[in-house]
Every structure is written in structure tokens, then in C-alpha cells.
Amino acid sequence: MVHNFNAGPSILPKSVFEEAAQAILNYNNSGLSILELGHRTPTFQAVMDEAQALLKELMHLDSDHEVLFLHGGASTQFMQVPMNLLDDKETAAYSDTGVWSSKAIKEAKLFGKVEMVCSGKESNYTSIPKDFAVPNDAKYFHITTNNTIYGSQWHKIPTTSNVLVADMSSDILSREMDFNAFGLIYAGAQKNIGAAGVNVVVVNKNILGKVKRAIPTIMDYRNHIKDGSMLNTPPVFAVYVCMLTLRWLKAQGGVAAIEKINDQKAALLYKEIDNNPLFKGTIATEDRSKMNVCFVMTDPALEESFLKFSKERGIVGIKGHRLSGGFRASLYNALPLNSVAFLVDTMQEFTKMHD
Ligand SMILES: *Cc1c(COP(=O)(O)O)cnc(C)c1O
Numbered sequence: 001m002v003h004n005f006n007a008g009p010s011i012l013p014k015s016v017f018e019e020a021a022q023a024i025l026n027y028n029n030s031g032l033s034i035l036e037l038g039h040r041t042p043t044f045q046a047v048m049d050e051a052q053a054l055l056k057e058l059m060h061l062d063s064d065h066e067v068l069f070l071h072g073g074a075s076t077q078f079m080q081v082p083m084n085l086l087d088d089k090e091t092a093a094y095s096d097t098g099v100w101s102s103k104a105i106k107e108a109k110l111f112g113k114v115e116m117v118c119s120g121k122e123s124n125y126t127s128i129p130k131d132f133a134v135p136n137d138a139k140y141f142h143i144t145t146n147n148t149i150y151g152s153q154w155h156k157i158p159t160t161s162n163v164l165v166a167d168m169s170s171d172i173l174s175r176e177m178d179f180n181a182f183g184l185i186y187a188g189a190q191k192n193i194g195a196a197g198v199n200v201v202v203v204n205k206n207i208l209g210k211v212k213r214a215i216p217t218i219m220d221y222r223n224h225i226k227d228g229s230m231l232n233t234p235p236v237f238a239v240y241v242c243m244l245t246l247r248w249l250k251a252q253g254g255v256a257a258i259e260k261i262n263d264q265k266a267a268l269l270y271k272e273i274d275n276n277p278l279f280k281g282t283i284a285t286e287d288r289s290k291m292n293v294c295f296v297m298t299d300p301a302l303e304e305s306f307l308k309f310s311k312e313r314g315i316v317g318i319k320g321h322r323l324s325g326g327f328r329a330s331l332y333n334a335l336p337l338n339s340v341a342f343l344v345d346t347m348q349e350f351t352k353m354h355d
Contacts, residue, residue: 002316003314003316003342004316004335005315005316005317005318005330005335005339006316006317007148007170007191007292007317007330008148008169008170009190009191009195009196010190010191010330010332010334010335011332011334012194012195012241012245012334013334015244015248016241016244016245016248016334019244020034020240020244023240024237027043028043030043034236034237035236035237039230039233039234039236047239048229048230050247051069051240051243052069052228052229054247054250055067055200055202055246057250058173058246058250058254058255059173059179059202060180061180062180064180064206065179065202065203065204065205066202066204066205066225067201067202067229068200068201068202068203068221068224068225069198069199069200069201069229069234069235069238069239069242070199070200070201070224070229071198071234073196073199074100074169074186074188075103075188076199077167077186077199078103078106078108079107079108079111080219080221081140081142081186082107082108082110082111082112083111083211083215083219084211084219084220084221085140085163085165085184085207085208085210086108086111086139086211087111087112087139087213088111088112089112089113090139091113091114091135091138091139092112092114092141092142093114093115093116093117093134093135093140093141093142093162094108094114094115094116094117094141094142095116095117095118095119095129095142095144096116096118096119096120097119097120097125097128097129097143097144097147097150097152097154098120098144098147098148098152099147099150100144100147100149100167100169101142101143101144101147104144104167108142112139115138117132117133117134117135118131118132120152125147125150125152126152126282126283126284126287127152127283128152128153128154128155128284134158134162136161136162138162139162139163140162140163140164140183140184140207141158141160141163142165142166143158143164143165143166143167144167145157145166145167145171145172146169146174146289146291146292147289147292148169148170148191148292149321149323149324149328150283150294150323151283151288151289151292151293151324152283152284152288152289153171153288153290153291155286155287157177157178163183163204163207164181164182165182165183165184165185166182166185167186167187168185168187169186169188169191170187170191170192170292170330170332171192171289171290171291172187172191172192172193172200173192173193173255173258173333174192174255174259174262174290174332174333175255175259176256176259179202182202183203183204183207184202184204185200185201185202185203186199186200186201186202187199187200189238189242191291191330191332192332192333193242193245194239194241194243194245194246195237195238195242196238197235197238198242200242201221201224203225205222205225208225209222218231218232245334248334249333258333261337262290262291262331264337265331265337266288266289266293266331268337268341268344269293269331269340269343269344270293272344272347272348273293273295276348277298278298278299278302278347278351278354279297279298279347280296280297280298281294282294282295282324282326290331291330291331291332292328292329292330293329293331294324294327294328295326295328295329296320296327302354303326303327306327306350307327309346309349309350310343310346313342313346315343315346317329317330318343
């Protein structure tokens with residue numbers, strides 16, 4: 001048995017793999033594969049409609065918020081957001097909490113002014129900045145709710161009068177939140193929603209249409225809203241896998257129910273990291289991510305050997321990002337509690353061998 005802690009693309013529910021595999025061979029007994037259906041057919045339209053409806057339901061979205069399934073991954077949103085929301089003489093506020101927010105800042109600078117209101121850089125991104133002010137005239141304030149590479153997370157979403165924009169790629173649907181408080185949310189699907197190749201955008205339609213620049217057709221959110229996320233051929237299979245994963249999440253009891261399990265998973269692993277003398281966490285306790293748990297060994301010389309030991313036991317994907325080193329265990333929604341228990345057991349077994 002394999003325990004998959006990959007950071008992304010990452011584990012999805014087993015039932016989703018089985019249904020998706022069947023749909024490739026024969027979708028709903030139609031004699032056709034999901035891969036050969038026209039995207040404008042009623043059959044695929046039903047998939048898109050259900051995926052959008054499920055996301056609205058699971059996030060409790062109001063009627064101002066539209067759900068889009070777009071191409072290009074979260075990285076495309078780094079530029080599509082400022083292109084749609086920021087004029088070149090205007091300012092957007094950004095928080096810098098890690099690699100992904102730095103990348104978002106770089107792209108925003110191509111479209112307008114960026115004020116970096118806080119940065120965790122000096123502490124090597126080991127905590128979430130607390131004391132900062134967002135200028136009133138900033139068109140929007142951008143945060144990365146979960147920092148996938150460093151393993152930190154905003155546990156308290158800042159309250160601001162500005163339009164709030166969030167990259168939620170690695171923690172969307174993992175915890176309850178007032179999603180309607182956001183002007184725009186984006187997330188690459190490959191971490192918590194489905195298969196790579198599609199990107200979820202939730203946007204309050206009232207914030208659109210305010211910039212003066214000409215926006216290329218395919219980049220303008222309003223066109224995607226108007227065409228129901230079918231402006232051009234959507235990534236049909238990736239949308240289908242999202243739909244299945246969202247169905248699964250609803251069947252688990254929705255976001256509130258999965259959050260309880262996510263809390264248990266994170267608590268179990270952090271407890272071992274804190275209690276086991278061989279391991280230690282890398283992030284300020286109050287800012288630790290419940291999705292990406294980063295840790296190192298007190299004796300770095302043992303890291304290679306722990307990695308090998310866990311690999312032999314079927315643990316996959318715990319090697320840390322090259323920037324932060326050590327280990328990173330990603331505990332996305334689909335990862336079962338027993339995989340975390342198995343990782344903890346592996347840490348304990350390893351410790352016994354090195355006493
Ligand atoms: C993975 C990730 C991205 C990049 O996503 P792509 O779909 O590969 O562009 C951006 N932001 C965060 C927070 C991520 O975890």
C-alpha cells in the first residue's frame with residue numbers, strides 16, 4: 001500500500017479514480033469516452049453545470065459570486081487578476097508570505113503599482129506577518145492563504161475594506177471560511193479540487209469592468225462569465241474530475257466535516273514532530289499549515305536515511321521543497337487519517353532504531 005503525501009498534483013479520493021477510469025472507457029453507458037464528447041453537448045454541459053453548482057453550494061456562495069473553470073493554472077491568475085482589476089496608475093496591496101506570493105507580486109507589477117504591505121522574507125517565511133496596514137486606496141489586497149512550499153497558513157483572514165483577493169491553491173475547501181468576503185479567489189485544481197489542467201476562479205462580478213485597458217478576449221473574466229466558462233474548449237476531463245471530487249466532498253458532509261478530519265490529521269502529525277526528539281517543525285506554531293506540514297530532523301545527517309526508511313514502507317512525496325529542505329507532508333482533503341497515523345508510526349519506528 002502506498003501513502004501519498006505529494007504536494008501537487010496530489011492524492012484524490014480512490015472512488016474518483018475509479019469513476020474517472022470508467023468514464024474514459026464508457027461515459028454513463030453512452031458508448032462514448034468522456035474524452036471524445038463535444039464540450040457543447042448536453043452531456044458535458046451537465047458536467048459543467050454540476051461542477052459549478054457543487055462549488056457554489058460547498059462554499060455557500062451568494063448570487064454575486066460566479067464560478068469559473070479556466071485554463072492556465074494558478075500561475076496564469078498571477079497576471080489575469082491585475083489585468084482585470086488594476087489600472088496602470090493604480091496601486092494594489094500584496095502580502096509576501098512565500099514563493100507563490102512573490103511570483104504573484106512580480107506579475108502584478110507589469111500592470112500597475114504594487115505596495116508590499118508586509119513580508120515574511122526576513123524571517124525566511126517561517127511566520128505570517130501580523131502588524132501591517134493596507135492603504136485605503138489600494139484597488140485590492142492579495143494574500144496567499146496557504147504557503148505550500150514553506151508550510152505556513154493564514155489562520156485568521158485579515159479584515160479589510162479593500163477588495164480581498166486570494167490565491168487558495170493549496171487550501172481551498174479544506175476549512176470553513178466566509179468565501180463571500182472575497183472579491184476574487186483562485187486555485188489550481190491539482191491540490192484539493194481535482195486533476196491538473198484546470199483552475200477554479202470565484203469572482204464577485206461587481207468588481208469587474210472597472211479598468212480602462214483593453215483586455216484580450218480570453219483574459220477578460222466577464223467573457224467567461226457570459227459564456228458559462230465555455231468561451232473556448234474547457235479542459236473537459238479535468239473539469240469532470242473536479243465534479244467527481246466535489247461530489248465526494250459533499251458526500252463526506254462538506255467543508256465543515258472535512259475540516260474536522262483535517263484538524264485531526266494535522267494535530268496528530270504536529271504532536272509527533274513536537275514530541276519526538278529526532279524531529280522539529282520549521283514554522284511558528286500559531287502559523288503552521290494544516291495542509292502542508294514542513295519539518296526537519298534535529299540531526300540533518302539522518303534525513304537521507306529517514307527518507308529511505310519511509311520510502312521502503314510505502315510513503316511517497318515527503319521530501320521537502322528544494323528551497324526549504326527537510327520534509328513536507330501534504331495532508332490534502334483526500335488523504336486519509338490512517339495515512340497520517342502510518343507516517344507517525346514510521347517516525348516512531350525510525351526513532352526506536354536510532355535510540
Ligand atoms: C501550486 C501553487 C501555485 C501554482 O499553481 P500552477 O497551477 O502550477 O500554476 C500557485 N499558488 C499556490 C499557493 C500553489 O500552491
